[in-house]
Amino acid sequence: MLDTVIDIVAGTFMIVGCLMSLAAGIGMLRFPDLLSRLHAATKPQVLGLFLLLAALGLELRSWAVLPVLLLAWLLQLLTAPVSAHMVGRAGYRTRHLKRETLIADELAAVVEAAEQREEAEHGRDGNRDRADFID
Amino acid sequence: MTKEQRLKDATDESGARQRATLRQELPLLAGMMLVWGALWQDFAIGNLVFGLLISLVLVRVFRLPPVILSGRFNVWRAAVFAGAFLRDVTLASFEVLYLAVFRGPRTTSAIITVQLRTESDLLVTFVGHVLTLVPGSYVVEVDRRTSTLYLHVLNVNDEAGVEKARASVMMIEERLIRMMGTKEELAELNAEKSAPGKEHGETP
Amino acid sequence: MNIVLWICGITLSIAGALAMIRLAKGPSILERVIATDVLLLIVSAALCVDMTINKHTDNLIFVLLACLVGFVGSVTVSRFVTDRRNA
Structure with missing residues (x-):
């Protein structure tokens, strides 16, 4: 009886987890620009992997694997935002975005001001590389 | 970290960073030890001590700037x-x-x-x-x-x-x-x- | 469990196909990088499904590695893209 219940819960987790991968796939294809595609690519997978690992833990029913499952998920929690940030930042700096899909861009003014200050201080293109990677 | 320290760190262009003391690295060491245990799926004392030694060496070789904890956790x-x-x-x-x-x-x-x-x-x-x-x-x-x-x-x-x-x-x-x-x-x-x-x- | 396996298999295959379309189409290298990342995560999802159905933990280390490889890959490429523009 208990086994059947656990099987059903694990099965549901697996299907929803795979659905999250599908969400990533559809989002990758349908969102308008790089910055919005990034949302679909990295985020639903966090929940997806959590559900799949939970299903695995439920089916194996052993305490020994629990730390590894937790480690796998935590590793994804740590790495996914960093890669999203790096790709998003590179995308913004190389202007991989469609302005018409943005309601507001409060960073544009800041970038503009920084570039003007940079040019006033160092002349054209002077030292920009180093200034970018301080923060 | 105080505000002045942080500002200095952020604006210092020489690339020299502040070093962490051993006490500041204790949470990191404990975490790395647990990761080692989880990877081997073995939390016996001997294995954990070996993991601690490896993390000590890693932390000494690859130095990181200090992470300042607030000292409060609810x-x-x-x-x-x-x-x-x-x-x-x-x-x-x-x-x-x-x-x-x-x-x-x-x-x-x-x-x-x-x-x-x-x-x-x-x-x-x-x-x-x-x-x-x-x-x-x-x-x-x-x-x-x-x-x-x-x-x-x-x-x-x-x-x-x-x-x-x-x-x-x-x-x-x-x-x-x-x-x-x-x-x-x-x-x-x-x-x-x-x-x-x-x-x-x-x-x- | 057999039905679950079929549903998961079909869902993941469609997701993989969609990611591959983006990988082929993707106008810029950054799009291709995130498409590869998605593909890698779909592979690790498939490994998880396999482990759950057959009740073993042999592939768990590959799931860990897939996370790390995806991370290192996308960070390296995006760093390179930004650098080239600044230089």
């Missing part, structure tokens, strides 16, 4: 935070699924500025991480000197949406300060909550 608030985090992730994942299927190319988004209350690097990093993990927003750029995050937020249709996104970021920060912020930050937060009608986080 377990109950951590549980509240974890619950809210899981709920947010679940809801927002389905929202992204819905948007991808039914809205598709017509989805609009915004890049917004949020100035955080905290001054600690660790908390800024944590807030950035958490709101990146909750689908719907991620960090495009950070200004360490003023603790300002520049976020890309999905599915924002008007000005009201921008304000809503900003408020939700401040909410995440509030939960985190209650969990592991310093006493001063907590006192400031409580003072702000008890003085209604005063708008915060509005000025970029």
